[in-house]
Amino acid sequence: MSLIKWVDFQILGDERGSLVALETDRAVPFEIKRVYYIYRTAENVSRGFHAHRNLKQVAICVAGRCRMVIDNGYVREDTWLDCPTKGLLIESMVWREMHDFSPDCVLLVLASEHFDESDYIRNYETFLEAATQ
Numbered sequence: 001m002s003l004i005k006w007v008d009f010q011i012l013g014d015e016r017g018s019l020v021a022l023e024t025d026r027a028v029p030f031e032i033k034r035v036y037y038i039y040r041t042a043e044n045v046s047r048g049f050h051a052h053r054n055l056k057q058v059a060i061c062v063a064g065r066c067r068m069v070i071d072n073g074y075v076r077e078d079t080w081l082d083c084p085t086k087g088l089l090i091e092s093m094v095w096r097e098m099h100d101f102s103p104d105c106v107l108l109v110l111a112s113e114h115f116d117e118s119d120y121i122r123n124y125e126t127f128l129e130a131a132t133q
């Protein structure tokens, strides 16, 4: 079974353009406690390289594109994020890496928890041990 789980957002568009609304428990399958975005990523920079013990996230590329690698300790997959109407659902205990950011990429992330450094697993070997035990 694929790790790639998309959430499709309804486009509230009219002749003026498009609008997407993101609401807890509607478009997004958890209570949104935090929103952050990554932008102006320098050339050839990759980010992420961690998993979260409890946190769930939905990542949406609202402009430009980047490539997301996700890995549950058994399976590693990658996909382009390049569509403002589709969010990638990243469950807890999934290793993620972001690569190949376009210069105009704005990656918006919705998170189920407030920021908590102790929820991060930043070492891949530690992640593998925890994910495959």
Ligand code: TYD
Residues within 6 Å of the ligand: 034, 036, 038, 047, 048, 049, 050, 115
């Ligand atoms: P980090 O999650 O390591 O970024 P990435 O996975 O994209 O490479 O976060 C980078 C820094 O920003 C780190 O010092 C933690 C801090 N940070 C916050 O303070 N709050 C947040 O919500 C996030 C996501 C990061």
